[in-house]
Amino acid sequence: xxxxxxxxxxxxxxxxxxxxxxxxxxxxxxxxxxxxxxxxxxxxxxxxxxxxxxxxxxxxxxxxxxxxxxxxxxxxxxxxxxxxxxxxxxxxx
Numbered sequence: 001x002x003x004x005x006x007x008x009x010x011x012x013x014x015x016x017x018x019x020x021x022x023x024x025x026x027x028x029x030x031x032x033x034x035x036x037x038x039x040x041x042x043x044x045x046x047x048x049x050x051x052x053x054x055x056x057x058x059x060x061x062x063x064x065x066x067x068x069x070x071x072x073x074x075x076x077x078x079x080x081x082x083x084x085x086x087x088x089x090x091x092x093x
Contacts, residue, residue: 039066046070053084 015021031041043066053076055061061082067075 053079054087
């Protein structure tokens, strides 16, 4: 298992045919072809997560280094400990 490349693993059949995921993958491929690196995408996604948790633009978290794993649950716990909550989906910017 250690020697297998990630590209050798097949996606779940339902995911492969999901039009939203196909569209998202196509958009991400286009972004990468235009020069944006995976590290830059991770930084953008981290900033977007801070947006979702309503972290102000001038907060120290905005200037901190992007975590290596933005899916780490400790990040959400830290945001909650600092008093930030997810904004409702119906809320308009």
